[in-house]
Amino acid sequence: MCGFVSMVGMGFGCFVGFIRRGGFGDALLDFMYSLRNYFDVFMHRLGLFDLTMEKGSGLIKELLSRSRFNEPFFMLINIMEAHSPYLPSDLGDDLYNSVIADWILNRGVDVDVVNALRLRYGLHAGFAVERAIEIVHDLSRYLDNTLFIVTSDHGELLGDGGLGHGYFLRNGLLRVPFWVRWPGWFRVPRQLDRS
Template sequence: EFIDQPHDDPWLLSVNIYDPHPPFIPPKIYADQFDKSEMPGPHFQNSDLELQRSLASVDFQGDPLPPEGHDAFQMQANYYAMIKQIDDQFNRIMQCLEATGQLENTVIIFTSDHGEAMGDHGLMQKGCRFYEGLVRVPLIFSWPGRFLQNVQRHALVELLDKTQTILDLAGIEQPEYSQGLSLLPLLTNETSDDHLRDFVRCEYFDALDP
């Protein structure tokens, strides 16, 4: 309805999707499309169990278990099913933009706040470990005719950069306190050096700690 209504000025729409998220219970119509026997399974080796136990005193992320202890293959199938549901609903937004003639003049950003362990290294959910599957999330930019298409960059970026990129697109000067960097050179210049910064910073804060 928001996309359909007339707009005299540029607009911004933020769609925050809760899933995929515990308890990983997708609608049956999607769950039936994914069989746990066809899942790739978690990244796991037996030494992960002892390693996670040794880290428990630093910060705790639940008891480490082998894949069968977490029913990791079924959880992965459920996770895929929830992603498929998101794909279908996101496609509705894309179709609406195209039907209303706005697709060519709309910047689309698709990302996530974090990944899920899904049995990797004996763990489930997110928590306090900074493994690749938890911190390397999708960050997809689309603007037909303006941004490079079908290009994957390997530069180290942060979600903070999303804000600065939007400000850059809008012609708004970056606030002094902002730590983000504009991604426009990576998005528009095919010959741009695939480098933005030397490192990224990740933090974990458990609001439930006493």
């Protein structure tokens, strides 16, 4: 877990902890991920890489391409590409959060910012779907013996009934993708219509 935390800037403390416990391989991997994160932030600030679009699914694809699973396994992959921040100029989500705060406090909303967020959200959601398909494809050698479930924890409101996502029920939050693929050998039970 510590190694993955380092990707968001906690690298040195984890690195030292791994060394103290004798985990030199983990320490080296942690150090490499930390360097990569700093490089990605640097490239983002130069405008050469959009860190708001690529939020870790590329790393997941890399790890899966090097992994082989011989025993039964459970895997949960959380693709964050459809989550904020959306705007390349708003890496810390400050603008996004202030627009939501203004809406909550009924202080009006900057329509131009909401429109920019709406446009970028569509791009992010499309990218997340592409990455999910690529990841399922990368795991395709396990398809015949695997139950795959692809879904989302929530949608995002961008002026369509509110802003952001919170403790309220709206279509834009509830209507999310849901795809199930049963193992090839499993006979899917049919539900009876009891109406």
